[in-house]
Amino acid sequence: MRTILTFFLGLRAIMLIGSAGAIVGALLMFLQGGYYLLEAWHIALATGEGFEHASERQVTVPVLEAVDAFLFGLVLVIFAYGIAIGFVFALPEGYGQRLPAWMKVDGIGQLKASLSEVVIVVLIVMFARVVVESGGAFTYEMLVLPASILMIAIALRMIDLGSGHAPNGNGDGHGKASVVPAKKETSENGPH
Template identity: 50%
Template sequence: MLRAVLSLRYVMLLASLGAAFGALLMFWEAIVKLASGFHAIALGHDNAQPPISAVMGATDAFLFGVVLVIFAYGIAIGFVFDLPGGVRARLPRWMRIEEIGELKRALIEVIIVYLAVDFVTDIAESESHASWENLVLPLCIFLLAGALSLMSRSHAPQHRQD
């Protein structure tokens, strides 16, 4: 019975493979965006907007691809495969996931960075002046960062003064 239950962890390998394929898709998307930026430069546009937007969009896509790679490794190595201690110790720190809370924290950190890059990309692509409505995304970033800070404090070891 225990063996059957433990074998269900291999279902998580599907999530890991999905994240890896998603990362490849995002890397492809980033390369296409960079090629678009090079194409705009080759055409000799006087406006710097298209290449800047392409580079910012590519950076956004590369960043999200890297995040998906981290999640793919984190899920596979942290929850699917049982590595010996010596092999696990030689892995980079970002690949040693011990509990689901670490993935949650990493996800929130990445969402904050992704939203910040997305905000800057939106501003770079904007044709007109920013309005007050453009402050919604930075406000969300600020609130998420505050929530992350509160989460970190709640999981920090409590030291009592006697």
């Protein structure tokens, strides 16, 4: 029985393939974001007159695409870290307390929630790009994307509420109460 358990625990190293894939994907997204920024810079300077003569719409769209790519790359970095540290390696004692809150991964549910939130932000950026590209010529079909964003956000909120993670006002949105033990006051004669 012990050898079977050791064998299955050894298989967790396979998850490093997913972590490495997320890092490669993040690097590709950062390169793509850089390409979009270069494109925006090229458009702005292509007129020979500088930024003031470049069409605002022509520059805004590649910048929005760059922000989209950088954001998704950042989430992939968090995924890679979360998979490696959360499921494969164990952090040294006390090291986890020094990490910023966004790097603390409690489980696969938190990774899925992060991905869902990023999907919503990516859709919002896509809608902003569509609005900029339309140049003020709005149609009813353009409302499909914001309606989809709203439905996904409501579904995520319902899932969050259904799992007992209602926000508690401390800003984390995960329903975990911050409990700080009270200090005991001492004097020369002992505790009061």
